[in-house]
Amino acid sequence: MMRCSGIDELLAHRDAFPESGWIFVEKTFDTVSELHIREEPFFIAENDDEEFDLEETHRTWLEAPMFLAIVQARLEKNHAAPTGELIAAAIHYLEKDTFMP
Template sequence: MTGNSDTDTPAGLQSCSFLLPDTEEDELFIEDNSDYNSWLEAPTFSDIIENYTSKHPNASEADLIRAVLHYWEKDDFLD
């Protein structure tokens, strides 16, 4: 993640830029570089979205952000 480091609010998440490393080398570079902050791993993020949309197929972007923030804060899926 680059730019704004506010990952605790909906507005903060919407203003962040996220990077998905293509290789393990890219991942190590990002982890070792102070210009980047780590956040959720991509598979975890996908699981959060899939879990929520399976129960709420018409979920809005705001709903998905709320589900992600819930997981980030509580390490648990939002029902």
């Protein structure tokens, strides 16, 4: 299982994401909290057994491919987008089900 401490580490490991599957968070994680996204751990299953276990003990945040698409879309608009802008793009998607303009 891949464990990333906050979004900066999650972003640093995005090339290792699986082609499908969820990014999981603790059950107490506020999915649209900038502070939680910056600091709380993220978990990505590396096989079906880990995915099943995480589904039982954690909650989902975003599908890994969707997170990558959100980041890519933002970086296409601003290739030097700071972490805060990437967080805002993820929150926008979670709240509005569409990419940030």
